[in-house]
Amino acid sequence: MNDLLKDLYQEIILDHGQDPRNFGECENHNKSAKGHNPLCGDKVYVTLLVDQDDVIKDIKFSGEGCAISIASASLMTEKLKNKSLDEANKIFNDFTNLVKGSTDELRLLTEEDSLYALKGVEAFPMRVKCATMAWHTYKSATNE
Amino acid sequence: MSKALLNSNIKDDFAIFEKKILNKDLIYFDTAASAQKPKIVINEINDFYNNHYSNVSRGVHTLSVESTFKYEDSRKKVKDFINAKSDNEIIFTKSATESINLIAQTFCERYMKQGDEVILSIMEHHSNLVPWYFLREKYGVVLKFAMIDEEGKIDLDHFSSLINNKTKIASITHLSNVFGTTTNKEIVKICREKEIFIMFDGCQAAAHNKIDVQDLDCDFYVFSGHKTYGPSGIGVLYGKENILNDLPPYQGGGGMISEVTLDSVSFADLPAKYEAGTPPLVEAYGLGIAIDYMNSIGIENIMQHEQELSNCALEKMKELEFVEIYGNGNKKSSIISFNLNHIHAHEVASFLDVEGIALRAGHHCCQPLMRHLKVNATSRISFGVYNDIKEIEVFIEALNKCKDFFKK
Secondary structure: OOHHHHHHOOHHHHHHHHOOOOEOOOOOOOEEEEEEOOOOOOEEEEEEEEOOOOEEEEEEEEEEOOHHHHHHHHHHHHHHOOOEHHHHHHHHHHHHHHHHOOOOOOOOOOOOOHHHHHHHHHHOHHHHHHHHHHHHHHHHHHOO | OOOOOOOHHHHHHOHHHHOEEOOEEOEEOEOOOOOOOOHHHHHHHHHHHHHHOOOOOOOOOHHHHHHHHHHHHHHHHHHHHOOOOOHHHEEEEOOHHHHHHHHHHHHHHHHOOOOOEEEEEOOOOHHHOHHHHHHHHHHOOEEEEEOEOOOOOEOHHHHHHOOOOOEEEEEEEOEOOOOOOEOOOHHHHHHHHOOOEEEEEOOOHHHHOOOOHHHHOOOEEEEEHHHHOOOOOOEEEEEOHHHHHHOOOOOOOOOOEEEEOOOOEEEOOOOHHHOOOOOOHHHHHHHHHHHHHHHHHOHHHHHHHHHHHHHHHHHHHHOOOOEEEOOOOOOOOOEEEEEEOOEOHHHHHHHHHOOOEEOEEEOOOOHHHHHHHOOOOEEEEEOOOOOOHHHHHHHHHHHHHHHHHOOO
8 A cells, every 4th residue: 555645544534534523513502614525525614612711612623525624623623622712713723734744843742642643644745635624614603 | 449539649749648647648627617728829839929920910010010911810710610601790808707798798788678588408607607696686677597408408389488568688508518518490480489598608618519609590699718728818709789789889999999088988890899808819820720720621521530439438438337427418519527435526636637537527517407417416427539549548547447446
């Protein structure tokens, strides 16, 4: 098996792609946004419950997409839950840098993070949008 | 092996096949998105810039004359390629998309009012939908959509039932970029009987079929150069001369005028009337060379070759129980859309990419059709002159590997 593919489709990605966590809609959410990838038609809907201290108490997503986009959304919800919006935005920046293969130093993400599994996307520039779709949707939900 | 197949040396005509994709031989199955360019097209474009280049249609000096000659010579080649009656019926645009926008805008301005109707189909490419949506929003034009049958062809009975005394024009794909099916030319007869205009989107058809606009008897026909082995940035609009004469100009600018004063303007005759500004002249020339190239192989031979590949691929894909093919027709000229059970088209495309196989994954600019098929995306393979049977075997093996890799 080609190493690039192995990196792209690590076990954790296939697992989250087929069995996404936090799939659905948060009860009582106070922030939400829809996102889609106009290049392929994939869609995502992200809902959040953010408390008065700007902490993400709950985050879920639903939608249709490829393994990369679903796994990325699933891992995102796991990572961002119970984070402050400030931290979450830093993770957003780290993550987008990671998958684009940017040389910028990561601030909060480390190789131990399960999200790091998506680093393999950098070798497939056309798939970066798959990996970041849910993230940009999260961003637009919190920027309302 | 069938003698309908072209000589495998054809790959040598294309420099791109010297390139390795991650150390694998390139298998290019994405000609429906854009064809690869023969060396002769690239070399001739170089030669044009190096030795003959200037602006067209205005200068008196040698280079301008040479450029103009080459540009107009290409128009003749296009005219012969689709068997138009006259050079005046061939308008060079930047793309088939621009050609469709041109007709949608000028036709509406000349012949339509609020409440008048246009017939499209549910399987049109976005480029043959959105220009008409603009008319719906701006002028209250009503759009109706013909359904398709099981094979993925226009349902002519349904098409016919949509026509009433408010219908002015139909604009329909000549060869579906998703199903590979060709629209029955009976559709023109229906339009003639009901006295409405008809335009064909020939982007796919022009690369794979012999086009004869006089035999088709359509009013307008559009296609793009880059799908017929020519460069990007060049499109063609064919229109019957009397109709193009009757339609208003599209864009204003240099080249399309007869006389300009501070108070008034009169317009140039066809085809200049629709070619405002410096045209994509080198691109047009490149298209002419691409047409020469196709003719040197023979359009009939290209059709047979691609049909043979299509039949072979279809037969082998049908044997794979995990593959779903869209449109159950058996005649798919060079285009097959499919999905693997439970595997998103993107995964298929990335997996096959590292095997060196280039194919398209996504909605193919046909989102309404994808909704109709109840899929988000499909994978699509499409063939050109440079493909061969061996590549289909590699492809089938890769599909098997892909299925195993993503096994739940």
